[in-house]
Amino acid sequence: MTRETLINSALALALLLVPLWAYAMDEPFIITLATKVAILALAGVGLNIALGLGGLVSLGHAAFFGIGGYAMGILASHAQSYTAITDWPVLIEGTKSMPVIWLVALLASGLAALLIGALSLRTSGVYFIMITLAFGQMFYYFAISWAAYGGEDGLSIYVRNSFPGLNTLDPIQFFAITFVLLLAALLFSARLAKSPFGLALNAARQSPQRVETIGLSPYRLRLVAFVISGMITGLAGALFADLNRFVSPTMFSWQTSGEIMVFIILGGTARLFGPVAGAALFIILEHILGGLSEFWHIYLGLLLLLVVLFAKGGVIGTLAGREKAHD
C-alpha cells in the first residue's frame, strides 16, 4: 500500500466517521456540512477527469453543475405543482424520484458538454480557458432571464426528492446517498485512469503528436473525457440542488467554476482523492474563517495563493510526497 493509498483511505473513513459521530451527538448540521463536502467533492471528481487526466483547464464547469441543478429544479417543481413539463409531442411530467432526476441530469449535462466541448476543443491553452468561461457565463445569463423557472430568484423545492427505501429528509440518510455516489465516482475515475481510454487520454495530454501518429484522434479522446467530466459534475449539481432544496443561477456563475477548480488544487491536481481533500478543507475554512471575519475571502485568497506558489501538490501532494503511484 503506498502512502497515497493510506491517505486516501483515511480521508474516506474520516468523511464517513464524522457524520456518524455527529449523528450520535445529535449535531445534524455537521452531517449537512459533510454532505456538502461529499457533493462538492463529486463535482471536483468530475472536473478532475478533464483537468487532471485530460489537461483541459475548463473554467466553465459551473455550466454542468447548474444544468444538473436545474434538471432537479425543473422536474421537481413540476411534480410539486402537478403540472406537465410539456404535453407535446409526448406528455412529460415532473418527478420527485432521485434516480430519474439523476438520469436526466446526467443526460442533459452530457449533451451540453458535447456541444460546448465540440466547439471549445477546437482550440487549446488559454483560448480554451477563456471560451469555457464565456460559455458558462452564457448559461448564467440565460438562466437569469428564463422567467418560466424563476429567473434570478431560482426555484424552491419544499421537500427533498425521494429515493426508494430511504427517508431523504433525514440528514444521515441523505448523506449516505451522496457518500455512496462519491465512492462510486471515485472508483470509476480510478478505473478510468488505468483503462485503455485513460491511457490514451493521459498520453494526449503529454504528447498529442504521439497520439495522432499512432492513429488516434486527441480531439475525440478529449471530447469524450469532457462529456464524462461534465456528466459527473452535472450529477453533483442535481445532488447539491437537493441538499439545498433550491436552485438558482448562482450555480452557473463563474465563481462556482473557480471554486470547483479550487477544490482540486487545494487537494492536489490529478490525485484521485484531491477533490475530496480540497472540498473538505474549503468547507472547514469557510466555516472557521467565515466566523472570524467579514473579510475572510482575503485569507482564503492568500491561502490559495500560497498553495499555488509553494505547495504545488496541494494537501495530498504535501502529505504523500511528489511521486505518483505507477504500475
Next chain:
Amino acid sequence: MKIKTLALASALAALGTAGLAEPVKVGMITTLSGGGAGLGIDARDGFMLAVKQSGNTDIEVVIEDDQRKPDIAVQLADKMIQSEKVDVLTGIIWSNLAMAVIPSATAQGKFYLSPNAGPSALAGKGCHENYFNVAWQNDNLHEAAGAHATAEGYKSTFILAPNYPAGVDALTGFKSQYKGELSGELLTKLGQTDYASEIAQIRASGADSVFFFLPGGMGISFLKQYADSGIDLPVVGPAFSFDQGILQAVGDAALGVRNTSQWSKDIDNATNKAFVESFQAEYGRLPSLYASQGFDTANLLLSAMGKASVKDADAFRAALKEADFSSTRGDFKFNNNNHPIQDIYVREVIKEGDVYTNKIVGVALEDHGDVYAADCKM
C-alpha cells in the same frame, strides 16, 4: 403622546426580567460581504441598535453572512435551526434568498421576520402564519410610484427594470396603479452598467416621464448617464435607488428625483427622530431605509417578547400580529397575510449641506396593503 423608544424598551426589559418572558435566540442571516453588503450591514446595525437600546438581556442574536448566495443562506438556516437551535430567524435582504430559506424555516415551526424582502409568492397562496414581513410586499413601492405618476398627470411614461422576477414584478406593480399610456417598456440585463442604449430609446420614444427600478449599482449608473444625456423628463422610482447609502455615489444627478418609500428620515414622529439621532451617534452615518427596517423588526420582536413566551408559539404569534410597537414610520399594522398596511410616501432628493438625502413631499398611497393578501388563506 408617545413615549420614547428607549423608555419603552427599558419598560419591556423590566417586564422581561420580571420573569414573564423566555430568552429568545435570534438567527440573523444577512449579506455582510461582497456586492450588496451595504444593505445587510445597515439592516443588522438598525436591528442591533434597537436591541442595545432595549437593554434586554434575554435576547441573543447570532449573525451570519450569506454572501448573497442562496445556497449559503440555506445552509446557514439549517445550521441555525439544527445546531444553534434558534427560535426566530431574520435578516435576509434579497428575495431569491428569502424564497430559498423562508418556506422551509416556517415549515419547521420557526418564526421568520423579514426586514427587507417581500416576494409575492410568500404574500399570496404561499403565506404562512409564522412569516411576518416588517418591510413591504415587493410590489408596494412600485405601486406607489404608479399612483404618484397618475397623480402628477403623466400621460406617457417610459418604464424599465432588469430582466429578472423582481424586475418584472416592479413593472407590473407600477402598471397596476398607473392610468396613463406607456411610451415604452424595457427589460434590461441584470447587472448591466451601461444604459446608453436605453436612454437613446427613451429620447426617441417621446415619453413625458420615466419610471425605473434598478437596484444597487445599476441605478447609480443609470441616473448618472441619464443626467448626462440632457434629457429633462421627470423621473420616478422606488426608494432603493435613492437610499442614503447610494445617494452619495449618484450625486447631483439624483437631485430633484421623486421616489417612493414607506420611510424617510424626516417622518415626523418621536420614535423616528430618536432613531435617526441615535443611529448617527452610534455609527457615525445617517440611517438608511434598510436600517429603519432592521430597527423596526427588532422592536416588533421585543414587543412580542414582552407579551408572550416564544415557547408558546400560538401566543407569541398573536403577540407579533398585534404589532404593538412604535414604528419609525408611524402607523403600522399587519394585513391578514402578515404583510404591512402602511402609508407610502413620495420623497424628493435634496442636498443638505454636503450630504444628499430625501425629504417627504407627499403621500402616494395611504394605509396601503398588497393585492396578494386576498389569496392568502390564513
Next chain:
Amino acid sequence: MTDPQTPILETRNICKAFGALKASQDISLDLRAGEIHALIGPNGAGKSTLIAQIAGGLKPDSGSVHLNGRDVTALPTAKRAQRGLGRTFQVSALAMEDTVLQNAVLGALGAQGRPFRLFQSALGNAGLRQVAEQALERVGLQDHARSRTAELSHGQRRQLEVAVALTLNPKAFVMDEPMAGLGASGSKALTGFLDSLREQAPILMVEHDMDAVFALADRISVLVYGQIIATGSVAEIRAHPEVRRAYLGEDA
C-alpha cells in the same frame, strides 16, 4: 502482396509555400518495398516541411500523397497512421510521465483502434500487452518496461519511438533524424537495428549522420531550397556534381 513496382509511399508534385518562402517545390518522391530511402539536405532545405506533409501535420498547396497506392492527401495524421504509416520524431514525443510499457501499450491500442473502453485495464489486456512486449523485445527494451520514460537515456527513447511505431505493424516507416543526439556506439547499434527493419517495412528517413546514411540507404534524395536536386544510389549521389557543390562540398 504488393506489386514490387508500385511504391508503398509516394508524393506527387507536392508544392508548399509560406508567404514568399517556397518550402516544397514540385517534390515527387517514392519509397519502395524493402528499401531504405534517405532524404538529406542542408538545414532549412525544407525536410521537416516535407515530412510533415507526408505524415499529415501539414497540407500541401498542391500535389498529392499516396500510401499503398491510395490517395491520402485529405486524411489527417491519425487516419494515415491507421493506414499503416509509422512515424518517429526527432525530438522524442513520448508520454514522459508514463512507463515504457505504457507507451508501447498505447501504440498497440492505436493499432487496435478501440480506445473508448472505459472500464477494462489497459495493462491487464493480454492482447495489447503481448503486442507491446513483443515490440519492446524487438528493440531490446524489455528490461526497462517498468521504468518511467523520462528516466530513459536519449538512445533508449529513440528505441522506444521505434518500438511504438512497430506496434502499429506499419506498411512504411517515416523517421525524422533517428540518429540525432546519439553517441557513436548508440548510432552504430541503431544502424544495425534499422538495417534489419527494412524487411518488415521500408523506411523513409531524414538524416544528417552521413555515415549512417551511406551505411543504410538503398537510395538517397537530396533536397536543397525546397527542390529535389538528385535521387539515386549511394554511389550515384556521391558522384553527382551538383550534390557535391550544393551539399557535400560544404561538408567537406
Next chain:
Amino acid sequence: MSLLLLAEQVLNGLQFGIMLFLMAAGLTLVFGVMGLINLAHGSLFMIGAFAAAAVAGATGSFLLALIAALAAAAAAGALVEVLVIRRLYAREHLDQVLATFALILIFSESTRWLFGSFPLFLNIPEALSGPVTLPGGIQYSLYRLTLIAIGLVVAFGLFLLISRTRLGIQIRAGESDREMIAALGVDISKLYTIVFALGAALAGLAGALVGAIQSVQVGMGEPVLILAFVVIVIGGIGSIKGALVGAILVGLTDTLGGLLLPLFFGLFMDNASATSTGSALASMSIYILMAIVLVVKPSGLYGARA
C-alpha cells in the same frame, strides 16, 4: 425605429467597444508577451475606478483623478507582477488561473475593507457634461464622445508604441520568440514588469473613465473581464488589432442586439413575450458571435497561433 436612434445606438456600441478595447488590449499584450492569463485584470479596472473616485473626491479635479487612476493601477500591476505574477510565467495555465483567481478575492475584499461596502461617487467633469448636437441632429453625450476619442487616441498610441519604439520592438520580439529578447540583451524581467504595468494602467484608465458614468463598486471589474475574454477570443490572442476589431464587434453586437432583437420578435409575438425573448437572446448574442467565429476561425480573426 428612426434612423437617428439607430445612429445613436451605433455610437453607443462604438463607445462600449472602445472601453472594452482598453481592457482587452492589456490582457492580450500580457498574454502575447508573457504567455500569462490574468483573471485579476478586472481588479485593476476596479482599482483605477476607486483611485479616481478617491482623488476626485479629495481634490475635485477629474484630470488629477485620471492620473491617479493610471498611477494606482500601474503601481498595483507592477507590485503584483513583482510579488506574484513573476513566479507564474514558467507555470502551467492552470496555476496562473488559480493564482490570479486568488488575487481577485484578495483585491476585492481589501478594497471593500478600505472603502466600505457602498459605491463611491465619481462624476463627469463639468466641462464634458451634457449633450452636444451632432450633424444630422443627433443629440449625443459629450462625455461619451470624449471616451471614443480617448480610446482611439490610446489605440493609435499603442500602435505607434509597438511599431515605432524600442519598447515596441522588444514586445514584438517577446511575442514571436522569447529566447530572442534574451539574445538582444534585454532585461527580460524589467520588460515584463513594464508590459504588465502598461496593461494594468490601460485597465485602470478604462475603470476611471467608465466609473464616471457608472457605479464605482467592488466587483465592477469581473463582468468587463469576461467580455474582454470574449473580445480576445474573437480578435485573436496577442493581436492589438484583433482586440480593437473584436471589441468594436462585441460592442456593436451587444448594443444593437439589445435594440433589434426585441423589435424582431415583436413582428410575430405579443409585446411582453417579444421583450423577454428578445432580451434573453440579446444577452446571449455576443457568446453566439464568439461561437460562430470559433467555428470559422478557431484562432480568432487576427490570431497567429491557436
